[in-house]
Amino acid sequence: MAKPEKALRQMPLVQEPTVTVDALNQRILIRNFRTDMWPALKRRMHKEMQAQPFQKVVLLSREQEVRFLMQQGFVLEATVDQYWQDGPVYYMSRFLTSERREAAHWVKEDSLLEDVLRTEGHSLPPLSVPFQVRQATARDIPQLAALYRKVFASYPSPLTEPAYLKKSLVVNPFSVIEVNGEIVSAAAAEIDAEYRNAEMTNCATDDAYRGRGLMRHLLRHLEDRLIERNIVNAFSIARARSFGMNAALHQEGYRYGGRLVNNCHICGNFEDMNVWGKVLKKTKGAWS
Incomplete structure (x- = not known):
């Protein structure tokens, strides 16, 4: 099994959303998203996927970002009430392979x-x-x-x-x-x-x-x-x-x-x- 430091790499963007590159689960997790950061995050994701293939991007957002993210190809998968104290979190996901999107069960x-x-x-x-x-x-x-x-x-x-x-x-x-x-x-x-x-x-x-x-x-x-x-x-x-x-x-x-x-x-x-x-x-x- 991969070592912890190799499986998860925390890469904080200064005063901005946090990107977690999770090689163990072949996904990228983005937390605390803001729509004005989308161009920079999109470039960051592209760079990470050039270095290593990933199958899924999961973005934890607030309600005001949901519609924007759906326009970028993300789908709403789940919510948790009062996650941010001031409101619920929305788990928005974008699938990068057909196999990862298929819910067989x-x-x-x-x-x-x-x-x-x-x-x-x-x-x-x-x-x-x-x-x-x-x-x-x-x-x-x-x-x-x-x-x-x-x-x-x-x-x-x-x-x-x-x-x-x-x-x-x-x-x-x-x-x-x-x-x-x-x-x-x-x-x-x-x-x-x-x-x-x-x-x-x-x-x-x-x-x-x-x-x-x-x-x-x-x-x-x-x-x-x-x-x-x-x-x-x-x-x-x-x-x-x-x-x-x-x-x-x-x-x-x-x-x-x-x-x-x-x-x-x-x-x-x-x-x-x-x-x-x-x-x-x-x-x-x-x-x-």
């Missing part, structure tokens, strides 16, 4: 989503002994890497590399559930302090422990940490073919916002991803 994913939305957000019983939820530490890195290696044949970021996990643990809260000292489920929240939002990500549960509501406990544990840090909005991007993860998000009050076609390379292939968002409560202790 779209109808099945629609059917799965319908089943998910029919599930009820019932109360969640406390974890029973010997299950224990806690915040992860650097000592957990070997077990975390082993869990991610076991669950995912591939992942959009290099989670199986200890150096990457160590760096991520410094800035982002990780929560784990362990049984007799063995980590069987984990999740993280990648915080954007500037916009007071966080992506609930790196979610994994050992196959032997699925169906027990463990991910819901992890989401709640992470949300409490986020509220302590004054984070307003949480969102997650879940595999569209994963009933359990989508159901956990829906049952915990996350709102479905759309689907990203062939968004990233996970479990051995490019997969469609469902986008979910939630405005967090203003007070701690939402463990009802």
Whole structure:
């Protein structure tokens, strides 16, 4: 797997949108877009694609840019409420190959989503002994890497590399559930302090422990940490073919916002991803 520094290269344009060249997922991500920057961004994308072929451009925009981007060949794939604090984010995508645009499992994913939305957000019983939820530490890195290696044949970021996990643990809260000292489920929240939002990500549960509501406990544990840090909005991007993860998000009050076609390379292939968002409560202790 590619090294983190080679897979993702952050290239900030001074006081302007940020371009992330993501070789691992063969895409370019543009954040905080403004229409007056389109000529410069278009030249930048052309230059990057000359150096290395990419299949998709994903642009995170505000409402006022949506019509302009559609005129440039972008399509609206998903939204998340209150992403920017002053309004929702719009995931605008432009596909550079026919293969990347084709959603081979779209109808099945629609059917799965319908089943998910029919599930009820019932109360969640406390974890029973010997299950224990806690915040992860650097000592957990070997077990975390082993869990991610076991669950995912591939992942959009290099989670199986200890150096990457160590760096991520410094800035982002990780929560784990362990049984007799063995980590069987984990999740993280990648915080954007500037916009007071966080992506609930790196979610994994050992196959032997699925169906027990463990991910819901992890989401709640992470949300409490986020509220302590004054984070307003949480969102997650879940595999569209994963009933359990989508159901956990829906049952915990996350709102479905759309689907990203062939968004990233996970479990051995490019997969469609469902986008979910939630405005967090203003007070701690939402463990009802």
